[in-house]
Amino acid sequence: MPELPEVECTRRRIAPDVEGRRILEFASLWPRKVFPSEGELSRRVQGQKIRPLQRHGKRLILPLSDGSAVTVHLGMSGNLEFHRHPPREQRHLRAMFSLSRGKLLFFDARKFGRIEWHPSLEAARAGLGPDALDPALTASAFGSALAKTRRPVKSALLDQSLVAGVGNIYSDEALFHARIHPLAPASSLTPARLARLFRAVRAVLRASVCRQGTSIDWVWPGGRMQHHLLVYGRTGEPCARCGAAIRHLVIGQRSCHFCARCQPPRTPRTPQGHRRRTSG
Ligand SMILES: [Zn+2]
Known part of the structure; x- marks a missing residue:
């Protein structure tokens, strides 16, 4: 697609x-x-x-x-x-x-x-959020758009009214690069993690434009991005980063591929004693 x-x-x-x-x-x-x-x-x-x-x-x-x-x-x-x-x-x-x-x-x-x-x-353009590759889109605007919803971040990325242009393939890839579990509620992500996701989304989309898109079936011939996908369509194959098997989930009727080791469900909490206040 x-x-x-x-x-x-x-x-x-x-x-x-x-x-x-x-x-x-x-x-x-x-x-x-x-x-x-x-x-x-x-x-x-x-x-x-x-x-x-x-x-x-x-x-x-x-x-x-x-x-x-x-x-x-x-x-x-x-x-x-x-x-x-x-x-x-x-x-x-x-x-x-x-x-x-x-x-x-x-x-x-x-x-x-x-x-x-x-x-x-x-x-x-009615009904669409900001374009994911719009040069004017900032990490903070991207983060605020996604943080509006408690739905899984995978579903939030696919919601074109929040941010427009991210589909099933590139949401899987971006979440992998940003090391975010696809089921994490979007509203639970810290600004730093949302900023990392923003950079990952843009990098993956730009790389795919440079490679003429992804050709995984007869629909779109001539693309080369399929050779650079790290999780999408790789269920059971070893993760390129850690070697664990890539897993598959269905979220909101969409298939989702991720590495459970690189994308753990929860961020390890910082021990209380080491937490620093940045203001106040
Ligand atoms: Zn991994």
Whole structure:
């Protein structure tokens, strides 16, 4: 399933071909996944120029010249491709933007993706927390967002309304790097541990963007990050850090991989006598 790095790679790949192009026509072969409706989206985008593409979390945003925007959610298996001429192979083609030069095609085998028109850029980002790779996002803002909930930190990381862009693979990897147990209540983590998690999330996402994402099935070919995953999908294999077997849990219906030795359930408490007060 495409997560932030895969969506970012998609944005970078198609941007040079679609930015500045005018949309002549939109057509969908799967109108159930077009919002508000295929007819309205077609009317709204016709004649608009595509401004520089943006991404927020896993949402790809096509800002338009009149201030409105189209978002594309790749879902489980969606992909956007630019073609100068319509390709011969059109299996799983769900929608098509005809541009002033070439076509932007949306393929989606499993049909979990969606295309949506919004009256403004702000509306295109509605419901999402700050983007995990936003240069303006600070460790303290990230920490405050997660600390709002008592849910397991694994679930908090997957909640796109808190921080946008972290999915199942990269949340497992980030928690491993930050040495945090996935079931630890997010609100129980100290600011220092949340800051460590923040750095781990950013490092893992950036590394994956550099490696063209993770290719673990047919959905996203060409990525190299799968060779650098330390816990995700490695149940039973020895931990790269300590040698203990990687374990698997299901948290909120999502699979989770971790090392119980490197990510112990509770932080060892500092002996009372050695605790220092930093203020007061
Ligand atoms: Zn370990």
